[in-house]
Amino acid sequence: QSxxxxxxxxxxxxxxxxxxxxxxxxxxxxxxNLVSWYQQHPGKAPKVIIYEVSKRPSGVxxxxxxxxxxxxxxxxxxxxxxxxxxxxxxxxxxxxxxxLFGGGTELTVL
Amino acid sequence: xxxxxxxxxxxxKASETLALTCTVSGGSIxxxxxxxxxxxxxxxxxxEWIGTIYYTGTTYYNPSLKSRVTISVDTSKNQxxxxxxxxxxxxxxxxxCARQVGRGAWYFDVWGRGTLVTVSS
Numbered sequence: 001q002s003x004x005x006x007x008x009x010x011x012x013x014x015x016x017x018x019x020x021x022x023x024x025x026x027x028x029x030x031x032x033n034l035v036s037w038y039q040q041h042p043g044k045a046p047k048v049i050i051y052e053v054s055k056r057p058s059g060v061x062x063x064x065x066x067x068x069x070x071x072x073x074x075x076x077x078x079x080x081x082x083x084x085x086x087x088x089x090x091x092x093x094x095x096x097x098x099x100l101f102g103g104g105t106e107l108t109v110l
Numbered sequence: 111x112x113x114x115x116x117x118x119x120x121x122x123k124a125s126e127t128l129a130l131t132c133t134v135s136g137g138s139i140x141x142x143x144x145x146x147x148x149x150x151x152x153x154x155x156x157x158e159w160i161g162t163i164y165y166t167g168t169t170y171y172n173p174s175l176k177s178r179v180t181i182s183v184d185t186s187k188n189q190x191x192x193x194x195x196x197x198x199x200x201x202x203x204x205x206x207c208a209r210q211v212g213r214g215a216w217y218f219d220v221w222g223r224g225t226l227v228t229v230s231s
Contacts, residue, residue: 001174003156036217038157045206045221046149046157057219089157093216097170099147104156 004029004090004102011108017078020105022090023071028100030071034093037066037075040104041086050075077107085109112137114207114222122201124231128194132207132222139188140165145210147218148181148192150203158203162210163190197229 005023012018022035029035033053038046048057050066053073063084065076073092077084090102118130132146139146148160161171163181171179180193194201204226208218 099159
């Protein structure tokens with residue numbers, strides 16, 4: 001089971017929007033709306049920011065949004081802020097009853 | 111407010127068994143709405159799901175680790191435990207416990223702070 005494919009790094013300036021992709025296969029990302037996204041600041045535990053492709057937990061800024069097309073899920077952060085600088089990981093359900101994380105993307109706010 | 115706390119030895123010798131306990135406070139591990147998971151992160155690398163357990167004892171494991179992993183639950187102590195045997199340096203990582211939202215959702219909404227386990231030769 002190889003990790004879902006994410007870009008190693010992305011960057012953007014404050015106020016801009018960025019998108020992080022997460023590519024799987026027709027057996028995982030493409031077949032289930034069970035993709036979640038996690039934000040992880042250095043030395044901290046991950047925090048869920050998107051679940052079931054596009055749902056936001058209570059308390060998560062609406063600047064974070066998720067979507068999916070075919071075998072690729074995407075996380076978009078709009079109105080980029082310095083505090084968004086972190087690592088981001090996608091995660092998908094994989095049959096049967098397993099989970100697979102992406103390799104992670106480092107977001108730099110310029 | 112639900113909290114999870116990982117505990118266990120920070121140093122394990124190669125070929126031995128890594129044993130961690132996750133203690134749940136502020137809520138019941140026997141809730142029918144949640145599962146309980148273990149995730150790890152090698153230094154400077156990404157997240158890897160290890161496995162998940164339900165309070166009834168039903169378990170799901172990462173196929174790549176399944177032959178070496180056992181996750182168990184003790185509802186009387188509100189704890190679940192991870193055993194990983196025959197460890198090598200590649201098992202050096204921060205190990206997290208997390209609450210997994212119930213059947214059909216498959217995501218982690220509450221995480222412990224994590225504990226670093228180093229495998230020494």
